Amino acid sequence: MKRLFKREDKMNKVKNESFKSFRERNRMSNGYLMKQKIGNGIFKCCRAIMLFGLCFLILQPILNKISISLMEERDLYDATVINIPRHLASINYELTSTLMNFPSALLSTLWVSLVIALVQVASTTLVGYGFARYNFPFKKLWFGAVILSIVIPPQTILTALYLNFRYFDLFGIVTAIRGEPLNLLNSIAPYVMMSAGAMGLKNGLYIFMLRQYFRGIPKELEEAAYVDGCGKLKTFFVIMLPDAKPMLTSIFLFAYVWQWTDTFYSSLFLRKFGLLSVAIGGLGDNLVQYIAEISNRTQIPSIAFQQSIISTGTLMIIAPLLIIYLVAQKGFVESLAQTGIKM
Amino acid sequence: MKKTAKQKKQKSMVFKNAVSGYLFILPFVIGFFAFLLVPMGQSLRMAFSDIGFQDGITYTFVEIQNFKYAFTVDAEFGPNMISELIQMAYSVPSTIIFSFFIAIVLNQEFKGRGLVRAIFFLPVILSSGVLVGLETNNSLMQGMKDIIAETSNLTSITDTIKEMILQEGVSAGPISYVFDAVDRVYDIAIASGIQIIIFLSGLQTISPSMFEAAKIEGATAWESFWKITFPMISSLILVNVVYSIIDFFVKTDNEVMIQIKDAMVSKVEYGLSSAMAWSYFAVVAVIIAIVSAIISKKVYYYD
Numbered sequence: 001m002k003r004l005f006k007r008e009d010k011m012n013k014v015k016n017e018s019f020k021s022f023r024e025r026n027r028m029s030n031g032y033l034m035k036q037k038i039g040n041g042i043f044k045c046c047r048a049i050m051l052f053g054l055c056f057l058i059l060q061p062i063l064n065k066i067s068i069s070l071m072e073e074r075d076l077y078d079a080t081v082i083n084i085p086r087h088l089a090s091i092n093y094e095l096t097s098t099l100m101n102f103p104s105a106l107l108s109t110l111w112v113s114l115v116i117a118l119v120q121v122a123s124t125t126l127v128g129y130g131f132a133r134y135n136f137p138f139k140k141l142w143f144g145a146v147i148l149s150i151v152i153p154p155q156t157i158l159t160a161l162y163l164n165f166r167y168f169d170l171f172g173i174v175t176a177i178r179g180e181p182l183n184l185l186n187s188i189a190p191y192v193m194m195s196a197g198a199m200g201l202k203n204g205l206y207i208f209m210l211r212q213y214f215r216g217i218p219k220e221l222e223e224a225a226y227v228d229g230c231g232k233l234k235t236f237f238v239i240m241l242p243d244a245k246p247m248l249t250s251i252f253l254f255a256y257v258w259q260w261t262d263t264f265y266s267s268l269f270l271r272k273f274g275l276l277s278v279a280i281g282g283l284g285d286n287l288v289q290y291i292a293e294i295s296n297r298t299q300i301p302s303i304a305f306q307q308s309i310i311s312t313g314t315l316m317i318i319a320p321l322l323i324i325y326l327v328a329q330k331g332f333v334e335s336l337a338q339t340g341i342k343m
Numbered sequence: 344m345k346k347t348a349k350q351k352k353q354k355s356m357v358f359k360n361a362v363s364g365y366l367f368i369l370p371f372v373i374g375f376f377a378f379l380l381v382p383m384g385q386s387l388r389m390a391f392s393d394i395g396f397q398d399g400i401t402y403t404f405v406e407i408q409n410f411k412y413a414f415t416v417d418a419e420f421g422p423n424m425i426s427e428l429i430q431m432a433y434s435v436p437s438t439i440i441f442s443f444f445i446a447i448v449l450n451q452e453f454k455g456r457g458l459v460r461a462i463f464f465l466p467v468i469l470s471s472g473v474l475v476g477l478e479t480n481n482s483l484m485q486g487m488k489d490i491i492a493e494t495s496n497l498t499s500i501t502d503t504i505k506e507m508i509l510q511e512g513v514s515a516g517p518i519s520y521v522f523d524a525v526d527r528v529y530d531i532a533i534a535s536g537i538q539i540i541i542f543l544s545g546l547q548t549i550s551p552s553m554f555e556a557a558k559i560e561g562a563t564a565w566e567s568f569w570k571i572t573f574p575m576i577s578s579l580i581l582v583n584v585v586y587s588i589i590d591f592f593v594k595t596d597n598e599v600m601i602q603i604k605d606a607m608v609s610k611v612e613y614g615l616s617s618a619m620a621w622s623y624f625a626v627v628a629v630i631i632a633i634v635s636a637i638i639s640k641k642v643y644y645y646d
Contacts, residue, residue: 044453047448047451047453048453050448051448051459054445054463054528054532055459055462055463057528057529057532058462058463058465058466058469058529058532058533059462059465061469061529062469123370123371123374126367126368126369126370127367127368127370127371129367130364130365130366130367130368131367131368133364134360134361134363134364134367135357135360135361135364136360136361136362136364136365137361139364142368142371142372145371145375145379146371148379149375149379150589151585151589151627151628151631152379152383152624153589153592153593153600153620153623153624153627154593155593155600155603155604155620155623156383156386156617156620156621156623156624157379157382157383157385157386157620158386158603158604158607158616158620159386159389159607159613159616159617159620160381160382160383160385160386160389160617161378161382162607163385163613164378164381164382164385193377193378194374194378196370196374197370197371197373197374197375197377197378198370198371198374198375199374199375199378199379205586207371232363254467257467257468261468263595264595318468318469321468322468325461325465325468329457329461330457
């Protein structure tokens, strides 16, 4: 017991001393130390307030959607209900799920996005590595082509692509074999081929990022491997790829997420699969139809109700993405922050 | 004799490297020809022709009629394009400034930095594809806003402050731009996910020893920001400006994009749609060329 008191005493003494020394130090620096400490504190407070505000700003729509999606319809018209629903209900979710055909849409979106993302990661990694490590004639020209593929809005070539895959004929080979061009629309093939050619959604950006990342890995690693008699392909797979794992994960996540929410290619090539991003576009019309069907007359649901259904649908689309993001967040954020992009 | 053998060996090494380099970028080369260059050529041809569908596709060359139609007959195309350009001029600078600022803050050490970073990167998910259009079409929120504006006389805090400042007699131009940016801060925050990531990764490549040296020499934080951080990051400003412009132009809720798609899908006027897309792309390309020419003059390269 006595010992404990003694210890506390000692600690107080140390505290006092440090306090004293702060005061003394402050006096010695003519109040500069105090000023700096206070300035620092104010700066930190302002920063915390600002960051909190901006974070809230970004999260607010999601929170708002969650609260709306849990309300019954009458709560929407009740002026006294602001954010917390008075009548908790899961009816919105059930209705949206049937309207979007959610289980099957989710399943097909899951596997389509997975296939596309994997193909895109594979092709862009190869290309990015080629640009980062090898010297070949017209390299600048080809990199210019990569930039061009980023800059050209896909809408410019939309029509041509559509017709291209409607009457598919790669360099005249297909006609030579089958006698007529193939109709590849409404299958996954066109988009897989485009992804394999690194021409999918924002693939130029992935090539750019991977190139920067591979350039940042020291060359000595590979040189050592070559000296030890490791071939070029083997070096790439055994030495470089494990090193690039965090970056590959981020690229995969980008590809997966952007494919998940993409409407452009989805509505052009992948309509048949009933992907989520396409399904939510028609959600409003589906609701009108559904209500007309069950009530046997054309009754247009109120805008508020339509919006609450669409909010629910949006939530259901982003929920899986949010889960993935939360799981992968740490590696994702850190690896992106360490890409070291240089021009 | 020996020397030539060595040279030969070196030459074959260079050749081998070139071959394997091409093998690595082969997917891109094929993809570029098959799915970008050829379709581009076709779509350019379509823009100058009338397209029929009697057994296969038939092209009839019609000179610049499609372009003429788009700009003189179509009542919406021209105005839509101009309004999008004006919006772009507004939104890109504010996006760049905002993301630069946020990246600097997120690069500092503080408690809960990981969480804050995660939240700021969230727009990468939220602002993609179909979700953008849904957010802007949210008429429920708009309705609520209108009701609030009706019931209370004040529309928003920023409006009140703006009125106060303008009454003081300060010139309206730059101030109204700032207030406009503050009013649209949500849109800006949502549009700047990738830009923040790019800036942040650039900030982390600046070696801390530079700041240390500057501090020892007596530079203040303000000075070292303008003399070290800003020049070191200037190449990324170029990247981000170009990315923001492109991102703005190809966004799914862009009026012109909607119109181009509409002309193709519901009106089945492939020629007109291509002509619109090409004139739009030409404008975008010119803007990007001008902007990057101006900025790249100021860019500082470290090595």
